[in-house]
Structures are given as C-alpha cells and as structure tokens.
Amino acid sequence: MEKLMIKGGKPLSGEISVSGAKNSAVALIPATLLGGSPTVIENLPQISDVEIYEEILRDFGATVTRDSDCLTIDTSCVINTPMPNGKVKKLRASYYLMGALLGRFGEATVGLPGGCNLGPRPIDQHIKGFEALGAEVSHRNGAIHLWAKKLTGARIYLDVVSVGATINIMLAASRAEGRTIIENAAKEPEIIDVATLLTAMGARIHGAGTDVIRIVGNSDLMGCRHSIIPDRIEAGTYMIAAAATGGEVTVTNLIPKHMEPVTAKLREMGVTIDEGDEALRVRGMGPYQGIDVKTLPYPGFPTDLQQPLTTLLTRAEGTSLVTDNIYAARFKHVDELGRMGAYLRVEGRTAVVEGGTPLHGAQVRATDLRAGAALVIAGLMAEGVTEIAGVEHVDRGYENLEEKLRTLGAELWREQK
Numbered sequence: 553m554e555k556l557m558i559k560g561g562k563p564l565s566g567e568i569s570v571s572g573a574k575n576s577a578v579a580l581i582p583a584t585l586l587g588g589s590p591t592v593i594e595n596l597p598q599i600s601d602v603e604i605y606e607e608i609l610r611d612f613g614a615t616v617t618r619d620s621d622c623l624t625i626d627t628s629c630v631i632n633t634p635m636p637n638g639k640v641k642k643l644r645a646s647y648y649l650m651g652a653l654l655g656r657f658g659e660a661t662v663g664l665p666g667g668c669n670l671g672p673r674p675i676d677q678h679i680k681g682f683e684a685l686g687a688e689v690s691h692r693n694g695a696i697h698l699w700a701k702k703l704t705g706a707r708i709y710l711d712v713v714s715v716g717a718t719i720n721i722m723l724a725a726s727r728a729e730g731r732t733i734i735e736n737a738a739k740e741p742e743i744i745d746v747a748t749l750l751t752a753m754g755a756r757i758h759g760a761g762t763d764v765i766r767i768v769g770n771s772d773l774m775g776c777r778h779s780i781i782p783d784r785i786e787a788g789t790y791m792i793a794a795a796a797t798g799g800e801v802t803v804t805n806l807i808p809k810h811m812e813p814v815t816a817k818l819r820e821m822g823v824t825i826d827e828g829d830e831a832l833r834v835r836g837m838g839p840y841q842g843i844d845v846k847t848l849p850y851p852g853f854p855t856d857l858q859q860p861l862t863t864l865l866t867r868a869e870g871t872s873l874v875t876d877n878i879y880a881a882r883f884k885h886v887d888e889l890g891r892m893g894a895y896l897r898v899e900g901r902t903a904v905v906e907g908g909t910p911l912h913g914a915q916v917r918a919t920d921l922r923a924g925a926a927l928v929i930a931g932l933m934a935e936g937v938t939e940i941a942g943v944e945h946v947d948r949g950y951e952n953l954e955e956k957l958r959t960l961g962a963e964l965w966r967e968q969k
C-alpha cells in the first residue's frame with residue numbers, strides 16, 4: 553500500500569501556484585460532448601479525476617489529446633454507449649454525463665456516481681430538472697436511464713442549492729429548444745466557468761453566478777477554446793497550510809474575490825493576508841483565536857475547506873465550532889486528528905475543537921479527498937513523522953502535491969508499506 557510520509561514541524565515559506573479547478577474540469581470535459589467540432593481546454597489540472605474522465609470520453613469514441621495542461625477533445629464520432637458500471641463509479645462528476653448525453657443524443661444510461669463518501673448525496677434535483685425538460689427517467693440495475701423524444705426549455709426551481717444539479721441542467725438545456733430558467737441556482741465560480749464554455753459553444757446563457765440562470769438552447773453547438781479558472785479549494789488548502797505551520801507563503805494564480813470567505817475567516821483568527829492582483833500572501837505567526845465557522849453554498853465558507861480548516865483550529869486558542877451545513881457527516885477526519893493529539897469531538901453536524909493542542913506524528917488514514925488534505929496539513933504541523941494511508945483520495949484533487957509543498961520547504965515523500 554502506498555503511503556504519504558511527512559516529517560513535520562517546519563514553517564512553509566515561498567511561492568506556490570494554483571492549478572486549474574477540479575470541479576470545473578470535471579464538468580467542462582463532459583460538456584465537450586455537446587459540440588460538433590473539437591474543443592480545446594487549457595489549464596487542466598493533472599489529477600486522477602481528470603484522467604478518469606479523459607478515459608471515459610475515449611471509451612465513448614472521442615479523440616482526446618493531451619499536451620501538457622492542454623486537452624483537445626473531438627467528440628464528433630462518439631457513440632452513445634450505456635455506462636452502468638466501471639469508471640463512472642470512480643468519481644462524483646460522472647453525473648454530468650447524464651446532462652451532456654441527454655443533450656446530445658436524447659438518451660443516456662449512466663451508473664450512479666462515486667466520489668467522496670460524505671454521507672447521502674442524492675441527485676433528485678438533477679432528475680427533477682431533466683424531467684422538466686421532457687426526459688423520461690427510470691432506474692435500471694443501479695443506473696439511471698434517461699430518454700427524451702425532444703428537450704424543451706422549462707422553468708425549474710431547485711429545492712436545494714446544488715452545484716451538480718445547476719450544471720447538469722445547464723448542460724441539457726444548452727441543446728434544448730427554447731428557454732430554460734433555473735431558479736435557486738447555485739452561484740459557485742465553477743458554474744460561471746461552465747456557462748462561459750457553453751456560451752462560447754453557441755448557447756445563450758445569462759445570470760450564471762446569480763441564483764437565476766436563463767439558458768436559450770441551440771441544437772448546433774460547436775467546439776471552442778477555453779481556459780479553466782484557478783482552483784479556489786486548492787488555493788485555500790495552501791493558505792491554511794501556510795497559517796497552520798506559522799509560515800509565510802504567497803499563493804499565486806488565484807482569483808482573490810473567490811477566496812473572500814476563506815480570507816475573512818483566516819483574518820478573524822489573526823492570520824495576516826495581503827492581497828495582490830492574482831495572489832495572496834499569507835503570514836501566520838500566531839497566536840490564533842478560536843472561531844466559529846458554518847459552511848454554506850458560495851459565497852459562504854466552502855464545505856470543501858471545512859476539514860483543512862478544522863486542522864488549523866487545533867492550533868487556535870479556546871474552543872472553535874465548525875458546522876457543516878452541506879454534509880452532516882463530513883467528519884471522518886476528526887478521529888484521525890485525535891490520533892495525532894488533537895482534542896476535538898463531533899456533536900451532530902458540528903465539530904467542537906478545543907484548541908492549543910500540539911500535534912505529533914502518527915499513522916492515519918485519509919477516508920476522502922479533503923480529509924486527506926486535512927491530514928497533510930496536520931502532518932506538516934506535527935512534530936515527528938506522519939504516515940497517511942488512503943493517499944489515492946488526495947490524488948483525486950491535488951496536482952503535484954508533494955512537488956508543490958517541497959518548493960515551500962516541506963519534507964514529504966511516498967513509500968510502499
């Protein structure tokens with residue numbers, strides 16, 4: 553088994569550049585299925601979720617060529633193959649195949665998605681949207697089958713603010729006849745990124761980034777060239793790591809506006825953050841104050857940084873309360889942090905962190921992607937060596953993690969154990 557080994561206790565220092573956003577990349581790649589000519593996607597992160605998606609598109613018959621961080625995808629010859637099992641179960645974002653194939657072919661058979669195990673992750677709002685556009689939806693042996701004679705624009709109110717449902721409906725609606733209105737839409741930057749691509753392909757989309765999105769479909773979408781926005785979760789992870797190790801790090805190639813919820817909470821703790829055009833310099837001398845944090849849809853504090861932030865709070869003075877309003881069960885990192893000397897417990901959907909406890913190296917397991925990020929930060933803070941199992945979860949979302957952290961002076965390596 554491969555383990556990530558970290559010899560901690562050193563402040564991080566230097567400059568680190570953020571890669572393209574995972575949650576955009578895994579929507580943009582299936583979106584290319586909607587176009588009749590090649591699409592070029594730039595600033596693509598080299599992470600396992602993206603690699604799996606490249607393979608899935610090849611399995612459909614697409615020509616996919618990678619040149620460094622640039623991917624050219626020609627989907628003109630794809631065949632609509634049912635995908636009830638296999639690779640689609642390895643990642644969450646395989647659900648975007650439903651919207652993309654429904655838009656392109658009027659039919660899709662896609663297995664229920666995988667991704668981080670954060671408790672129940674239903675897709676009822678995606679289905680509600682597809683049905684409103686005219687699709688018939690049935691369950692077949694663990695897969696969802698969608699079929700539509702014709703997709704017609706509709707007004708769809710989402711009962712839950714959902715990133716996945718908003719994007720999936722945008723994908724299908726981009727090829728539907730007439731106008732679709734999504735109300736109570738999610739407002740994440742990745743939604744604007746996908747809307748930008750679909751607009752460049754020929755759909756008309758207004759309001760992405762607000763909670764009402766209007767889409768006028770076009771049955772004749774064409775390929776285009778698109779560069780992915782920076783990964784605000786990767787950026788936030790490195791900002792938190794800088795503060796957690798008492799270091800001084802400039803995180804570059806980010807959009808400071810996207811980082812505001814994170815910057816605000818770090819400043820509230822006592823971390824110094826200076827803003828540049830496309831960079832943030834984080835100086836974390838401490839002492840830090842404990843804070844209360846509640847995760848919310850964007851522009852609230854992101855659930856994907858809840859776990860890394862919890863690690864940092866083990867360093868803060870007093871008690872901190874971390875409430876996850878998106879995923880009530882996203883606390884599998886808590887017991888692992890306990891093994892490293894942290895003093896914290898879960899009450900309902902809140903982690904109660906009693907701060908000021910130094911961490912020490914231990915053998916721990918990453919159960920999901922951001923639990924892994926939380927443990928990497930803990931390993932960087934801890935005295936001694938930390939061994940992290942389950943490192944494949946981390947590889948889903950962080951490009952060149954070790955290399956990037958090494959440039960900041962961290963000591964970490966992989967071992968087969």
Ligand SMILES: CC(=O)N[C@H]1[C@@H](OP(=O)(O)OP(=O)(O)OC[C@H]2O[C@@H](n3ccc(=O)[nH]c3=O)[C@H](O)[C@@H]2O)O[C@H](CO)[C@@H](O)[C@@H]1O
Pocket residue numbers: 575578644645672673674675676677678679712713714715716717738855856877878879
């Ligand atoms: C690939 C990707 O982009 N993943 C992100 C996406 O996941 P994902 O798209 O799965 O998350 P959603 O925004 O859909 O989920 C938000 C909340 O709505 C609920 N819900 C969602 C859909 C639905 O049909 N019914 C329903 O009840 C979910 O259980 C959750 O409690 O947004 C999450 C919330 O920011 C992030 O943590 C994930 O990193």
Ligand SMILES: C=C(OP(=O)(O)O)C(=O)O
Pocket residue numbers: 643644645666667668669856921922949
């Ligand atoms: C939960 C996450 O990813 P996914 O939705 O792909 O499982 C994440 O990126 O933190």
